[in-house]
Amino acid sequence: MDAEAWNERYRASELVWSAGPNQFVETELSGLPPGRALDLACGEGRNAIWLARQGWQVTAVDFAQAGLDKGRMLAEALDVAWVRADATTWRGDASYDVCLVAYLQLAAAERGAAVSNAYDSVRTGGTFLWVSHDLSNISEGVGGPTDPAVLMTAEDVLTDLGGRAFEVQQAGRVARLVADGHREDSADTAWDCLVRLVRRD
Structure with a gap:
């Protein structure tokens, strides 16, 4: 989807995603001392x-202005x-x-650029954290994209980083x-890709 398609999606509902943080973002970053x-x-x-509520000074980047406008309003x-x-x-x-x-789901070349930009x-x-829908989710999990071209594994993300020096804290x-x-007492499993690194160079 391009920026305008995402703008339309964000404008069409109060919140596309939940108001709280992603569970893996919260789990992986909760213990770090606040900084930038x-x-x-x-x-x-x-x-x-x-x-920001944990005391971090945050830069939030996205290509969809409607999403940024919602975030700015919620952030007060x-x-x-x-x-x-x-x-x-960027x-x-x-x-x-x-x-x-x-959950930035991109084809390989674009993903590689985004991974490199984020890590650099x-x-x-410092800590690099990537969370996305895993390639295995398409056959073994529920929800998420159905196009395998925009799905990935942790190994794909590590490969995108080329010869950069890092310590792997989690990758899988x-x-x-x-x-x-439909039923409040039921749940299914989705499979996500999680990569957490510390930059070493």
Whole structure:
């Protein structure tokens, strides 16, 4: 989907995504001392807002202005800078303590650009966190994209980083329970790709 398609989607409902943070973002980043954080492809800003509430100074980047506008409204007086830019072309300044990318589903070449841009924005010793729908979800899980071209594995994300130096803290697929929307007592499993790295160079 291009930026205008996402603008239309964001305008069509109050919130496309939940107001709270992604469960893996919350779990993986809760223990870190607040500093500067980048949420690349932030959508409506749910993860950026959660980080700001934990005391982080956040830059939230997305190419859909409607999503940024919603995030800005929800963030109120929190310390979030909202930036309209494409994750495949935006460049950071290697000064962020954390960069997260959550559910940015792109074909290989575009994904590689976004992964590189995100990682290169992190300072040495900083944390890179990537969460997305895993390739295995299309056959083994529920929900998410049905086009395998925009799905990936943790190994794909690591390969996108080429010869960069990093410490792998986690890289693999993780299970996420998803309510089926029909019965409150039922849930199904979605499979996500999770990569958490510390930059070493």
